Each structure stands twice: as structure tokens, then as C-alpha cells.
Amino acid sequence: MTAHFSRIRSLLAIIFLAIGLSGCGYNTIPTLDEAAKAKWAEVQNQYQRRSDLIPNLVATVQGYAKQEKEVLTAVTEARAKATSINVDASQITDPEKIKQFQAAQAQLSGALGHLLAVSERYPDLKSNQNFLALQSQLEGTENRIAVARRDYIQAAQAYNTNLRTFPGSVWASIFYKDAKPIAAFTATAPNAEQAPAVKF
Amino acid sequence: MTKLPALRIQAIGAWFLLSLVMLLFAAGPSLAEVKPESLPALTGRVVDVANVLKPQEREALRVKLKNLEDQSGIQMAVATVSTLQGEEIEPYANALFRKWQLGQKDKNNGLLFLIAPTEHKIRFEVGYGLEGTLTDALTKLILRNAVSPKLKAGDFAGGITAGVDESIAVLTTDKSSWQKRPALQQGGDQQASPAAVAFFFIIFLVILYIVWRNRNNINWTSAATGYVIGSAFGGRDGEGGSRDSGDNFSGGGGDSGGGGSSDSY
Numbered sequence: 001m002t003a004h005f006s007r008i009r010s011l012l013a014i015i016f017l018a019i020g021l022s023g024c025g026y027n028t029i030p031t032l033d034e035a036a037k038a039k040w041a042e043v044q045n046q047y048q049r050r051s052d053l054i055p056n057l058v059a060t061v062q063g064y065a066k067q068e069k070e071v072l073t074a075v076t077e078a079r080a081k082a083t084s085i086n087v088d089a090s091q092i093t094d095p096e097k098i099k100q101f102q103a104a105q106a107q108l109s110g111a112l113g114h115l116l117a118v119s120e121r122y123p124d125l126k127s128n129q130n131f132l133a134l135q136s137q138l139e140g141t142e143n144r145i146a147v148a149r150r151d152y153i154q155a156a157q158a159y160n161t162n163l164r165t166f167p168g169s170v171w172a173s174i175f176y177k178d179a180k181p182i183a184a185f186t187a188t189a190p191n192a193e194q195a196p197a198v199k200f
Numbered sequence: 201m202t203k204l205p206a207l208r209i210q211a212i213g214a215w216f217l218l219s220l221v222m223l224l225f226a227a228g229p230s231l232a233e234v235k236p237e238s239l240p241a242l243t244g245r246v247v248d249v250a251n252v253l254k255p256q257e258r259e260a261l262r263v264k265l266k267n268l269e270d271q272s273g274i275q276m277a278v279a280t281v282s283t284l285q286g287e288e289i290e291p292y293a294n295a296l297f298r299k300w301q302l303g304q305k306d307k308n309n310g311l312l313f314l315i316a317p318t319e320h321k322i323r324f325e326v327g328y329g330l331e332g333t334l335t336d337a338l339t340k341l342i343l344r345n346a347v348s349p350k351l352k353a354g355d356f357a358g359g360i361t362a363g364v365d366e367s368i369a370v371l372t373t374d375k376s377s378w379q380k381r382p383a384l385q386q387g388g389d390q391q392a393s394p395a396a397v398a399f400f401f402i403i404f405l406v407i408l409y410i411v412w413r414n415r416n417n418i419n420w421t422s423a424a425t426g427y428v429i430g431s432a433f434g435g436r437d438g439e440g441g442s443r444d445s446g447d448n449f450s451g452g453g454g455d456s457g458g459g460g461s462s463d464s465y
Contacts, residue, residue: 006421009421010420010421013420013421013424013425014420014424016424016425042457046457132337132340133337133340136336136337136340136461137335137336137337139336139461139462140336140458140459140460140461141336143290143458143459144457144458144459145458146290146291146458147291147294147456147457147458148457148458150291
């Protein structure tokens with residue numbers, strides 16, 4: 001009898017050993033969660049950086065193209081709306097909030113794109129050194145946003161995968177019953193699947 | 201029933217389960233569009249895959265970059281690639297920077313100067329720690345005014361050297377990113393010294409020997425339990441890259457968030 005028990009015990013020990021060696025312990029879920037939250041904070045940081053560049057941009061363009069009132073107002077309003085929507089790190093499991101945040105930022109991107117397209121018509125503005133510097137800063141910020149989003153998507157994927165696969169799902173069901181999958185970004189524009197018609 | 205030694209069954213079972221579990225956790229493909237395996241390896245401070253520089257020009261650049269690192273700890277690398285593999289230069293440069301891990305891990309003071317002659321694109325990819333000094337506007341000016349005209353004229357050595365000189369000039373005039381590395385000069389940095397390696401190898405051999413001598417008496421249950429408890433509470437931190445001695449250049453574990461700017465010529 002005792003021989004059997006010790007066999008079972010050994011077998012259990014081996015199973016636990018296998019799980020332990022597979023590298024997914026009690027700590028993995030919180031670690032991945034914190035990593036994803038940190039990446040989200042970086043995403044917000046870069047979007048905020050873009051919002052901070054806009055007043056300067058609007059002022060510069062106004063100096064040369066005062067008559068483009070609608071475009072300038074659209075940018076300022078879109079910026080106000082975008083900065084008003086804040087998604088706290090604890091809310092990243094809520095897909096609705098992420099969608100709202102994305103929509104506001106996409107609107108700002110659209111308004112900015114429109115503004116930059118309009119400024120193409122003003123050669124004095126285009127050659128203004130301040131405007132060139134602002135343009136390069138905006139380009140840099142857009143790139144940083146892209147990198148931050150990629151990092152966030154990867155971190156969210158790592159966390160969600162760990163929650164769903166073995167043995168992370170085991171740890172989750174025992175210790176982390178509240179853990180929810182983290183929402184990722186969706187396609188931005190409402191009709192992103194349709195290519196825009198290009199008319200010359 | 202034949203009496204197989206209980207230990208052997210357990211050992212076989214352990215290995216079988218282990219391999220099964222390892223298969224379950226085989227890493228899937230990463231989300232990054234640019235696969236790190238397809239990027240060039242960090243063979244030195246100047247990686248001239250596109251072969252646009254002569255050996256003496258490469259050496260001159262290498263000396264400048266080495267001096268920069270010796271004096272400030274900033275790890276700058278120059279790379280030319282024959283193809284961007286259909287990618288834009290921004291994600292390619294970021295992926296390359298992250299593969300090479302330029303810059304010290306705690307300071308993130310790395311800088312990558314990437315030239316793609318086939319696509320006529322150039323880019324400075326700036327590490328997190330240098331973004332305040334080498335701002336996007338500054339790097340854009342360097343590329344636009346100093347590098348691009350020379351490259352348009354086909355003078356690769358001149359254009360690349362101008363880019364390197366200008367960025368070093370910007371970095372030296374800003375005191376905050378220009379700090380001597382007293383720790384390294386006094387040998388305080390972590391190095392994979394031969395003595396340490398030999399020490400750990402000897403310890404490893406001793407443990408192996410002890411296990412071998414007592415292989416029939418080991419309580420595998422206890423060993424397994426101990427390991428699991430230990431690993432459940434252990435962290436798994438990645439370590440920064442190794443420092444170079446002489447000029448075996450390797451990345452220090454730094455990161456970039458997409459700072460810098462690009463231009464075409």
C-alpha cells in the first residue's frame with residue numbers, strides 16, 4: 001500500500017515539476033498584466049505628446065493662413081475631445097473604452113491630416129523653419145505612436161494567450177478568477193476595409 | 201509484474217512529461233512584421249551589408265564610434281542594408297535597433313544610423329535616453345542638410361561621415377547625455393570574466409558529481425517539490441548584453457521607442 005502511495009506521490013511530483021519547468025508559475029499572470037499596463041501608459045504618453053504639439057502647430061499655420069478658419073477650428077476641437085478621453089490602466093480590459101479612445105484619436109488624426117494638406121497650398125508656410133521643425137516632430141510622434149501601439153498589442157497578446165493556454169488557465173482559475181482579457185486595438189476608420197476611391 | 205526500479209519509471213515519465221509540456225509552450229510567431237532572423241547581425245560598430253564603404257572608411261568610422269562610446273557610454277552604430285525587405289525604414293530601423301540592443305540598459309543611450317541605398321532612404325533611430333538631446337527636429341536637419349546632399353551625389357563615405365560627425369557634435373555639446381563612465385574605467389561593470397565562468401563551471405561539475413555518486417539514493421519527489429516551489433517564487437529577468445572588452449562590440453540592452461527621423465535622397 002505504502003509503495004503505491006509513494007508512486008502516486010512521485011508521479012504528482014513529476015507533473016508539478018513539468019509545470020514548474022515550463023516556466024509559467026504563480027507570478028506570470030501579474031507580471032504580464034503589469035507589462036501590458038505599462039505599454040498602455042506608453043501609448044497614452046505618445047498620444048499626449050502629439051496633443052501637446054498641436055497648439056504650436058495651429059498658431060504657426062494661423063500666422064500664414066488665417067482664412068482657413070474651419071480647418072483650424074476642427075483641429076482645435078478634435079484635440080480638446082481627444083485629450084478629454086482618458087483610459088486608465090485598469091480600464092484596458094474594457095473594449096468599449098478602448099474603442100472610444102481610438103475613435104477620438106482617429107478624429108484628431110483626420111483633422112491633422114486635413115490641416116497639413118491645406119498648408120501645402122501656402123509656400124511661405126511650407127518654407128517656414130518653425131513649421132518644418134513642427135512637421136518633423138509630428139512625424140516623429142506618429143512613428144512613436146505606431147511603435148507604442150505595436151508594443152501594447154504584443155503585450156496584450158502575451159497576457160491573453162497566457163490566460164487561455166495551459167497552464168496559465170489553471171493558475172487563473174485558482175488564484176486569478178477576476179482576470180479578464182485585455183482589449184486590443186481595432187481597425188481605426190469606420191470603413192477601413194474599403195480602399196478609398198482615388199480620383200484625379 | 202516485473203519489478204522495474206521505481207526510479208527509472210519516474211525518470212522516464214518525467215522526461216516524457218517535460219518534453220510534452222515544452223512542445224505545448226513552443227513559442228508562436230511574434231507579431232512584429234520584421235522578423236529578427238532576417239535582420240543583419242551586429243558584427244561591429246559599422247555593419248556595411250550594402251558594401252558602399254571602403255575598408256579604410258569603415259575603419260575611420262569605427263574609431264570615431266569607439267571614441268564616442270569610451271568617452272560617454274553612448275553606443276552608436278552605422279548600418280547599410282541592401283534591401284529593406286519591403287518594409288518602411290521606420291519599422292525596419294526600430295526592429296534592427298531592438299535586435300542589436302544599442303545603448304546601456306539603464307540609460308537607453310543608443311543611436312542607429314541606417315542607410316538603405318536601394319530604397320534611397322536614411323534614418324536615425326534614437327534610443328529613449330537620447331531623445332531629449334537628439335530631437336526629431338535636429339536629426340531631420342542633420343539628414344536633410346548634411347547627409348542627403350552628399351548621398352545624392354553618390355558620396356557615401358562623405359555623407360555617412362557627415363552624419364556621424366554632426367550627431368557626435370550634438371551629443372558632445374549636451375552635458376546631460378555626456379557622462380563619463382567611471383564604473384567601467386574602474387572595472388566595476390559586470391563582465392563575463394574567465395574567472396567567473398570557470399568558477400561556476402567547477403560548481404556545476406561538483407553538483408553533477410554529487411548527484412552521480414548518490415543517484416540511487418535521491419528522493420526525486422523532494423527534488424521536484426523543491427524545484428517547483430523555488431521556480432514559482434523566482435523571477436525570470438532578462439539580462440543586459442555583455443560589455444565589450446577591446447572592440448568586441450555588442451549591445452548593452454538599450455531600447456528605442458521609435459524616436460528619430462527619416463529622410464530620402
